Amino acid sequence: MMKNTKYNLIADSHKSEETKIKNAIIAFFTGGLIGLIGEGMIELFCLNFSMSRTDAGTLMIVVYIFIASLSTALGFFDKLVSICRCGLLIPITGFAHSMTSSSLDYKKEGPIYGIGSNMFKLAGSVIIYGVLAAWFFGLIRYLLGGSL
Amino acid sequence: MLLFNSFLFCGFICFISQIILDNSKLTPGHITSILVVIGAFLDTFNIYDEIVRRVGGGALIPITSFGHSLIHGALAKAESVGIIGIFMGMFDLTAAGITAAIIFSFINTLIFNPKD
Numbered sequence: 001m002m003k004n005t006k007y008n009l010i011a012d013s014h015k016s017e018e019t020k021i022k023n024a025i026i027a028f029f030t031g032g033l034i035g036l037i038g039e040g041m042i043e044l045f046c047l048n049f050s051m052s053r054t055d056a057g058t059l060m061i062v063v064y065i066f067i068a069s070l071s072t073a074l075g076f077f078d079k080l081v082s083i084c085r086c087g088l089l090i091p092i093t094g095f096a097h098s099m100t101s102s103s104l105d106y107k108k109e110g111p112i113y114g115i116g117s118n119m120f121k122l123a124g125s126v127i128i129y130g131v132l133a134a135w136f137f138g139l140i141r142y143l144l145g146g147s148l
Numbered sequence: 149m150l151l152f153n154s155f156l157f158c159g160f161i162c163f164i165s166q167i168i169l170d171n172s173k174l175t176p177g178h179i180t181s182i183l184v185v186i187g188a189f190l191d192t193f194n195i196y197d198e199i200v201r202r203v204g205g206g207a208l209i210p211i212t213s214f215g216h217s218l219i220h221g222a223l224a225k226a227e228s229v230g231i232i233g234i235f236m237g238m239f240d241l242t243a244a245g246i247t248a249a250i251i252f253s254f255i256n257t258l259i260f261n262p263k264d
Contacts, residue, residue: 060205
């Protein structure tokens with residue numbers, strides 16, 4: 001996902017305005033489609049398995065993670081990402097993609113120093129800054145008082 | 149209506165991110181981290197809860213929802229056990245997502261080989 005950062009930076013600076021607009025529109029439609037299917041899944045689970053909305057939302061996220069992880073391992077998710085860019089990286093599919101791709105990349109270095117220590121290589125920053133921000137803002141909110 | 153709102157909201161977040169990605173030196177890693185912090189910030193004053201209520205599933209999918217779930221779990225636990233709850237409840241709501249990502253990544257890594 002971020003292996004060719006330097007190359008991408010150079011390539012990005014030579015992009016025309018037209019490509020940027022096209023990229024943004026593609027990202028809008030793929031991201032929107034993922035959101036639409038997600039909400040559809042929630043309504044489907046609610047109706048068919050008589051789940052609460054919260055449980056259905058969790059199941060929907062698990063399903064998306066499964067699909068993204070499997071398609072990354074099969075190899076075609078990377079091709080889709082190079083077309084859709086943020087449309088697939090910003091939804092939860094990007095999180096699953098980064099974990100699976102980094103653990104696949106380091107598979108040859110063994111189960112402990114390869115898979116084990118590199119799985120969160122890219123996704124780790126999301127968790128760390130998420131926890132830091134949530135702890136800090138949560139503390140402020142708790143000290144200010146007020147209920148949820 | 150929720151379906152349409154989901155489409156618009158999720159698409160909008162991706163649209164903004166793509167514009168930032170194309171017009172700055174930030175990588176997708178920077179943008180996802182920034183969005184998580186924004187999600188946590190918005191939930192500090194229950195704004196993200198209101199968005200989830202109006203948008204539905206579309207608001208749970210972008211990575212902003214991860215920050216929202218972290219702080220929401222922490223505050224819910226803090227409500228019942230006091231200030232130590234901010235430490236205890238942090239991963240309450242995101243546990244399913246993180247666990248699923250670890251399990252599926254590991255199984256898929258064992259089964260498949262990297263393709264180049």
